[in-house]
Amino acid sequence: MSIADTTRTPEQMGRDAIGRTEAQVIGTSPIERTSALEREEELFTINMGPHHPATHGVLRLLVSLEGEVVRDLKPVMGYVHTGIEKSAEQKSYWKVIPFLERMDYLSYYFNMEAFCGAVERLLELEIPPRAAYLRVIHMELNRIHSHLVGLGTTALDLGAISMFWYCFRERDTILDLFEMSSGARMHTRYFQVGGVIEDIPVGFERKVLEFCDLMPERIDQYAALLDQNEIFLQRTRNTGVVSRERLLELGVTGPLLRAAGEPWDLRKVHDYLPYDDFEFDIPIGTVGDNYDRYRVRLNEMRESVRIIRQAVEGLPEGPFAADDRKVVLPPRHELSTSMESLIHHFKLVTEGFRVPPGEAYFPIEGPRGELGCFVVADGSSKPVRVHMRDPSFVNLQALRDMCVGGYVADLIANLAMLDPILGGIDR
Amino acid sequence: MPDAPGLELIAQEVNTRHEGAVLGTSFEHGQATLLVSGDSIVEVLTYLKEAPGQEYDILSSLHGVDYLPAEPRFAVHYELLNMPRVERLRVKALLPDPGGDALPELDSVYGVFPGADFQEREVYDFFGILFRGHPDLRRILMPEDYVGWPQRRDFPVGGEPVIFTNTEHTVPGWIR
Numbered sequence: 247m248s249i250a251d252t253t254r255t256p257e258q259m260g261r262d263a264i265g266r267t268e269a270q271v272i273g274t275s276p277i278e279r280t281s282a283l284e285r286e287e288e289l290f291t292i293n294m295g296p297h298h299p300a301t302h303g304v305l306r307l308l309v310s311l312e313g314e315v316v317r318d319l320k321p322v323m324g325y326v327h328t329g330i331e332k333s334a335e336q337k338s339y340w341k342v343i344p345f346l347e348r349m350d351y352l353s354y355y356f357n358m359e360a361f362c363g364a365v366e367r368l369l370e371l372e373i374p375p376r377a378a379y380l381r382v383i384h385m386e387l388n389r390i391h392s393h394l395v396g397l398g399t400t401a402l403d404l405g406a407i408s409m410f411w412y413c414f415r416e417r418d419t420i421l422d423l424f425e426m427s428s429g430a431r432m433h434t435r436y437f438q439v440g441g442v443i444e445d446i447p448v449g450f451e452r453k454v455l456e457f458c459d460l461m462p463e464r465i466d467q468y469a470a471l472l473d474q475n476e477i478f479l480q481r482t483r484n485t486g487v488v489s490r491e492r493l494l495e496l497g498v499t500g501p502l503l504r505a506a507g508e509p510w511d512l513r514k515v516h517d518y519l520p521y522d523d524f525e526f527d528i529p530i531g532t533v534g535d536n537y538d539r540y541r542v543r544l545n546e547m548r549e550s551v552r553i554i555r556q557a558v559e560g561l562p563e564g565p566f567a568a569d570d571r572k573v574v575l576p577p578r579h580e581l582s583t584s585m586e587s588l589i590h591h592f593k594l595v596t597e598g599f600r601v602p603p604g605e606a607y608f609p610i611e612g613p614r615g616e617l618g619c620f621v622v623a624d625g626s627s628k629p630v631r632v633h634m635r636d637p638s639f640v641n642l643q644a645l646r647d648m649c650v651g652g653y654v655a656d657l658i659a660n661l662a663m664l665d666p667i668l669g670g671i672d673r
Numbered sequence: 674m675p676d677a678p679g680l681e682l683i684a685q686e687v688n689t690r691h692e693g694a695v696l697g698t699s700f701e702h703g704q705a706t707l708l709v710s711g712d713s714i715v716e717v718l719t720y721l722k723e724a725p726g727q728e729y730d731i732l733s734s735l736h737g738v739d740y741l742p743a744e745p746r747f748a749v750h751y752e753l754l755n756m757p758r759v760e761r762l763r764v765k766a767l768l769p770d771p772g773g774d775a776l777p778e779l780d781s782v783y784g785v786f787p788g789a790d791f792q793e794r795e796v797y798d799f800f801g802i803l804f805r806g807h808p809d810l811r812r813i814l815m816p817e818d819y820v821g822w823p824q825r826r827d828f829p830v831g832g833e834p835v836i837f838t839n840t841e842h843t844v845p846g847w848i849r
Contacts, residue, residue, distance in 0.1 A: 323813065324812075324815060327814040329823065331824065332823055333830070495786070496787055497733060497786070497788030510756060515759045605706075606702055607704065607734065609733065609734075609761075616734075618752070620750070620752075630740075630826075631824075635733070635734035635736070640788060642791070643788060643790055
């Protein structure tokens with residue numbers, strides 16, 4: 247669908263478009279917006295945020311209202327911009343990792359993987375199978391954790407406060423697992439270029455499997471809590487519908503796109519980690535409304551549990567990091583016996599490793615969509631440019647399409663289901 | 674991904690339609706890159722999006738790079754994606770530095786890929802590249818009254834004083 251042709255039939259808009267206001271049916275491009283607005287009598291522009299609890303961070307929305315109906319919406323962001331991309335240019339590669347983790351603060355393992363993957367591609371470094379499996383386990387745990395926070399806060403915005411506590415209970419279990427493997431609950435800096443920073447401790451696999459036994463039951467409980475909640479159903483069904491074509495035009499990826507019926511998941515199509523070894527499905531929606539987005543996220547958690555279980559049960563033995571001493575730190579115990587290891591350690595810690603000139607864009611499937619890291623190297627030990635293509639940033643463009651023509655109360659539901667992380671948007 | 678010969682074929686196809694649009698190609702780490710001149714970026718992307726056999730109809734990322742001291746200095750990267758074939762193609766528009774206070778200019782691809790909206794604003798915000806024809810080209814992450822292009826390589830880090838209540842009288846223009 248081109249921009250000039252955004253007129254949608256009720257069929258394209260989903261289950262029932264009856265009761266929708268005209269502006270949503272007319273279209274959503276700025277050109278048509280003006281013609282749509284000319285018919286209106288009076289608009290009232292209000293400011294939502296930046297410190298509104300329902301904005302999931304520090305997002306400001308300029309909303310034009312006609313009565314209770316949203317006629318136009320402009321997101322204003324940048325309130326938590328900290329210049330991480332610029333700071334990354336001043337640091338050697340291994341020091342960039344903790345910076346990038348803090349961008350999208352709910353998907354730190356994904357941020358690390360995107361950056362480490364890009365640098366590994368530039369170095370043409372293969373990571374050992376055990377490291378790849380450990381990365382998969384942690385990333386899928388992180389995906390569940392991120393969806394849990396998203397689900398809990400969404401339900402909180404829609405008035406179901408108990409969901410928030412239940413989701414955060416399981417989230418805490420995951421954070422305990424992170425603490426066990428890396429010593430930190432958030433921003434773990436567990437991945438390093440060439441593998442992971444250290445092997446998992448004894449008992450970690452058992453704890454993860456316990457979690458895998460527990461989690462499907464918990465997901466059923468969440469579904470029981472929300473699927474039989476009339477208020478939740480009325481707030482989410484048929485609200486915020488955006489067609490698949492429009493989402494693709496806007497570059498939207500992740501659960502939002504899958505809820506609209508496009509089975510696009512980078513875990514299936516790119517071989518950045520050994521996802522081929524695991525059996526899992528891609529949940530998709532049919533309508534693309536908020537209810538579908540919630541269902542897709544819920545089922546993605548189930549699929550993540552399946553992946554984690556298979557990864558833990560098939561976890562290969564072997565080294566947890568590549569055996570390239572020019573890049574990966576030598577094991578601690580070698581420092582007291584081997585002069586060479588000491589030299590490597592010293593060089594890596596003081597100067598860092600050098601990356602041959604080149605450019606790499608490394609896309610992975612984050613919890614919110616395509617998370618791409620773009621790295622330019624010039625042969626020195628610091629990157630020339632690090633850019634994160636954050637899915638929240640791109641997905642936020644779809645918020646206008648979701649909200650225009652709906653009620654202002656639906657705006658809250660739409661924003662919550664969009665699940666933006668402002669740390670990732672502002673970087 | 675198109676392989677190296679496939680990339681050459683694409684380059685040739687584009688060049689027969691738009692004379693001199695493709696300046697070169699590069700193929701590294703399995704990633705095909707088309708180098709194009711800034712003047713013909715919209716034509717090239719429209720062709721790659723719509724021509725049968727190409728159909729790179731998703732713009733998955735758009736970002737700017739400052740290659741100082743290389744010449745041409747700036748580049749805007751377009752990471753295109755064809756979903757059915759799972760092929761990625763990078764198009765790189767090269768922009769020379771016009772010098773002085775003048776800003777490099779490039780046509781906006783908003784008409785071809787509406788998803789470029791925020792990302793073009795981001796490149797404008799950080800690199801000072803003007804996108805001609807963008808409907809709403811304002812700063813997006815930095816404050817609207819900010820002066821300078823912070824992600825350029827010659828922009829210093831830490832050049833700004835941090836304002837606290839006890840130091841605000843030392844910052845010119847802060848207290849009226």
